[in-house]
Amino acid sequence: MSPLNRQQQLDQIRDERREQIKQAALKIFARRGYTGTKTSMIAKEASISEGLIYxxxxxxxELFITLVEELMEEAKRELKYVGYLPGTPFEQIRTLTKNMLDDNNMYAFMLxxxxxxxxxxxxxxxxIFEEATNVLIDPIIPIFVKGQESGEFSPGEPRKMLSWYFTIINSLLTQEKIxxxxxxxxxxxxxxxxxx
Amino acid sequence: MSPLNRQQQLDQIRDERREQIKQAALKIFARRGYTGTKTSMIAKEASISEGLIYxxxxxxxELFITLVEELMEEAKRELKYVGYLPGTPFEQIRTLTKNMLDDNNMYAFMLxxxxxxxxxxxxxxxxIFEEATNVLIDPIIPIFVKGQESGEFSPGEPRKMLSWYFTIINSLLTQEKIxxxxxxxxxxxxxxxxxx
Amino acid sequence: MSPLNRQQQLDQIRDERREQIKQAALKIFARRGYTGTKTSMIAKEASISEGLIYxxxxxxxELFITLVEELMEEAKRELKYVGYLPGTPFEQIRTLTKNMLDDNNMYAFMLxxxxxxxxxxxxxxxxIFEEATNVLIDPIIPIFVKGQESGEFSPGEPRKMLSWYFTIINSLLTQEKIxxxxxxxxxxxxxxxxxx
Amino acid sequence: MSPLNRQQQLDQIRDERREQIKQAALKIFARRGYTGTKTSMIAKEASISEGLIYxxxxxxxELFITLVEELMEEAKRELKYVGYLPGTPFEQIRTLTKNMLDDNNMYAFMLxxxxxxxxxxxxxxxxIFEEATNVLIDPIIPIFVKGQESGEFSPGEPRKMLSWYFTIINSLLTQEKIxxxxxxxxxxxxxxxxxx
DNA sequence: AATGAATGAGGATTCATTCAT
DNA sequence: AATGAATGAATCCTCATTCAT
Structure with a gap:
């Protein structure tokens, strides 16, 4: 095997392992919270030794913060695309809602x-969250306003209505034991x- | 002071202290979860020494379980009275909803x-919760059904709609940082x- | 017992315990170095539980730094008094040297x-040591110079000679296994x- | 390339590597002590992987013991030759002293x-050291005695004076931060x- | 009843050592 | 021979709980 391949192989192992740890941590943090999560649980879920995490x-x-930051970035990215979804504002926001409730995203939102x-x-x-609250809602506001103008959505201060709406969805997602x-x-x- | 009075006085102190600890614990458990709460925090919130809790x-x-049990009992008791509130089913459930969201009950619901x-x-x-889920919803079902019949509520499987409804309200209450x-x-x- | 006495008693316990831990730590750090000293050793030497240290x-x-700082202060204080000792400069420095080599101070100097x-x-x-080197030697210089003038000490740059001299004494003291x-x-x- | 040459080549690599590790270890152990030295530091200093040490x-x-033993052997060997150095006993011991203080030997003596x-x-x-103390001093005693007889050295129990003298020199060498x-x-x- | 010093089991983290490549 | 990923025992530290006062 060429040296290059060897290096690539190691890089791949590192990437995989890192991802594996993040996935395991996501699952446990989401369910048990920050303090309630023991590193031993993460190690067990990831089927590795406790030391390897470090x-x-x-x-x-750092692991927790990394997860939050990355998930936040992803969330921002997704929200930017809502306006480009097909359909009316109502349909766009319904699609977004469905995506949020989707099983695949669940742990992320729970965390x-x-x-x-x-x-x-x-x-x-x-x-991070203090700074980011508006970042999440802002891109949705124009869509919601358009929907109000077309009568699809009920009147009311847009930022307030959306803040409530997402508060509800987010809090729903916290619950593992639905x-x-x-x-x-x-x-x-x-x-x-x-x-x- | 007679021995009896003396005894009563001590009992009263005990009751007050116990209540004080429960109130403090409620507040902290609600905000920080079970593992995230340290007994030292409870002691500080209750302005007593750590040892006294014991x-x-x-x-x-035991403190946590006691809190949950007592709050659960209280919740059951309150739900029984919803049917006797004044107004239509819609108004009754709105009143219940308002009560749940009220600041005074908030910590209880959060916890x-x-x-x-x-x-x-x-x-x-x-x-406790596995056994109790239905206990909470059951007394509301007949009220909701009455509301559906009168057209105040939209159609749909009553238990399902109410389960969702309370899931939403409860989950909202989890959030200290609204x-x-x-x-x-x-x-x-x-x-x-x-x-x- | 009056509340004041109670408080005094607790203060005394705290002072004694703190001193006890410092003494134990001094002994072990002096012999085994910073890394070589395990908190369990300190606890054992002080006959307390490991947790109590904290x-x-x-x-x-912090414990190590505290020790170093306090010992350093004491050393500075002692050195100031050398000039007031009885006798010629030679005798003053000989007395200082004897004090340094004394068993009671040994652990301190070793550490x-x-x-x-x-x-x-x-x-x-x-x-701390980078800043303090000169602080230790400075008060001795005038004494040494006086001794050179009187012919008790051999000529040579005073700061240099004293730096060497104390380097030797200090380094001697490092050795537990004499x-x-x-x-x-x-x-x-x-x-x-x-x-x- | 013949099998023999191949083998020789490998042997040479092994020898070089071993030496390289010992040199690196010497440097770090000397400065940071046994416990304070991490194998990762040695590996880094030797520019090899951690695993290779093993x-x-x-x-x-074993690495530490090996170092100490080999250095001890070398020290013994050198001390034997002091009596054959040119000059008077005073000059011989001064030369020995200079060698000990020399940069090249420093790490060895520090360790x-x-x-x-x-x-x-x-x-x-x-x-090893309990057994060896005298081994180091013994060969120097006759030289010192000769110096005392010629008046170059002051009177006093030779073993005692030399023990002190080397204690001082050795302890000086401990200090990296001179x-x-x-x-x-x-x-x-x-x-x-x-x-x- | 109340305090707070003390304990020790358990959790996060480090590091000597092993192992697959 | 060499690498570096992986392990787990040992270490530092925390915190629920106990105990002397």
Whole structure:
């Protein structure tokens, strides 16, 4: 095997391992919160030794912050594209809502919500959310306004209505233990909050 | 002072202290979750020494479970009275919703919600909620059905709609850090979920 | 017991405990260096639990730094008084030398010397010594010069000669395992370095 | 290339690598002590991977012991030749002193001294020094006695005077951080200890 | 009843050592 | 022979709980 390949191979291992740790951490942090998550749990979930975590992250805190930052970036990216989705404003926001409720994103939103909500997280995380609240809502405002103008959405201060709407969705996602019988509410029901 | 009075006085001190500890614990558990709460924080909030907690509760776990049980009992009691509130079913449920969102009850609901959703709580608490879910919704179902019949509420499986509705309200209450600008959503907006 | 007495009693316990920990730490740090000293060793030497150390010092590092700082202060204080000792400059410096070699001060000098010498100490300690080197020698210089003038001491740049002299004494003190047969060199022999 | 040459080549690589590791280890152990030295530091100083150390030494402990033993052997060898150096006993011992203080030998003496004085070294090392103390001094005694007889050295129990003298020199060598301005004391000043 | 000093089990983190490549 | 990823025992530190006063 050529030296180049060898290096590539190691890089790949590192990338995979890092990803593996982040996935495991995401799952546990989302369910048990920052303090409730023990590094041993993350190691077990990732099927690695506890020590290995520290070759990839300097501390539990750094791991947590990294997760929050990356998820936040991704969220921002996604929200920018809502305006380019097909359909009316109502349909665009319904699609966004559906995506948020999707199983694949669930842990991410749960973690974000816990991170935003809980008082036992690193200060830096608190900061990130203080700075970012509007960043998430701003790109949706023009869409919502267009929907109000066309009568699809009910009147009301747009920023306020959207803040409430996303607060509800986010907080829903925090819950791992959703009612087993009925699961999470439909996007169709949730969007009623905006339509009256 | 007679021995009896003396005894009564001591009992009263004990009751007051116990209540004081519970109030402090409620506040901190609600904000920081079970693991995130240190007994030292509770002691500080209650302005007592750390050791004193253990004259009133055998352990942090027992204190937490006691809180959850008592709050649960209270919730059950309140729900039974919804049917006797004045007004139409819609108005009754709106009043209930308002009460739940009220500042005075907030910590209680926050704690309950955290207790219900988090994975880092004592097993016993998990059990309590597994057994109790329906207990909370059942007494409201007939009211909701009446509202559907009178056209105040939109159609749909009652247990499902109410489960979603309360899931939303509960999950909202988890959030200590509500948007500072807008606060929690109005009961009037939330109830749209049931009315369409 | 009056509340005041109670408070005094607690203060005394705290003072004693703190002193006890410092004494134990001094002994172990002096012999095993910073890294070689485990908190468990300090606890054992002080006959307390490992955890208790942390009610008195925030970290092993803080404990070490505290020791160094306090010993340094004491050293400075003592050196100021050398000029007021009875006798000629030669006799004054011989007395100082004897004091330094005294068993009671030994651990203190050993620790200081290790702290000054080793590369595995907290940065702050390195700084302290960088700033302090001259502070220790300066008050002795005039005494030495007087001795040179009177012919008691051999000629040579005073700061240089004294720097060498104290380097030797300090470094001697680092050694716990002194030759069992002969012990540390006499002050009378050491002072030859200055007299020729 | 013949198999033999191939083998020789490999042997040579092995020897070089082993030497390289020992040199690096010497430098770090000398400065940071046994416990304060991490294998990763040695690897970095030797510009090799951490794992490679273990193809040449079974453990950090073995590496340390090996160093001490080899340096000790070398020291013994050198001391034997002091009597054959040119000049009077005084001049012979001054030359020895100069050699000891020489930069090239410095790390070796530093390590030896740390190994001798510190309490955090493997037991075997402690033993080596317990057995060897006299070995170092013995060959110098007749030289010193000759010097006393000729009046070059001051009177006094020879073993005692030499023990003190070498204790001083050794302990000086422990110090990596010598006063930057003046460096280590001259051999000419040190030897005053023996001359009065 | 109340305090706060003390304990020790458990959690985060480090580092000597092993192992697959 | 050499690398560096991986392990886990040992270390520093925290915190629920106990105990002397």
């Amino acid at each position: 070759r990839y992250f300097n501390s539990k805190e 974000m919500e816990r991170a935003r909500t809980a008082d036992d997280v690193p200060d830096k995380v608190t900061q 009612d087993e019988e009925f699961g999470l509410p439909d996007a169709d029901v949730l969007i009623r909050i905006l339509t009256n | 004259r009133y509760f055998n352990s942090k776990e 309950m919600e955290r207790a219900r959703t988090a994975d880092d709580v004592p097993d016993k608490v998990t059990q 948007d500072e600008e807008f606060g929690l959503p109005d009961a009037d907006v939330l109830i749209r979920i049931l009315t369409n | 009610r008195y010092f925030n970290s092993k590092e 200081m010397e290790r702290a000054r010498t080793a590369d595995d100490v907290p940065d702050k300690v390195t700084q 030759d069992e047969e002969f012990g540390l060199p006499d002050a009378d022999v050491l002072i030859r370095i200055l007299t020729n | 193809r040449y030494f079974n453990s950090k402990e 030896m001294e740390r190994a001798r004085t510190a309490d955090d070294v493997p037991d075997k090392v402690t033993q 006063d930057e301005e003046f460096g280590l004391p001259d051999a000419d000043v040190l030897i005053r200890i023996l001359t009065n």
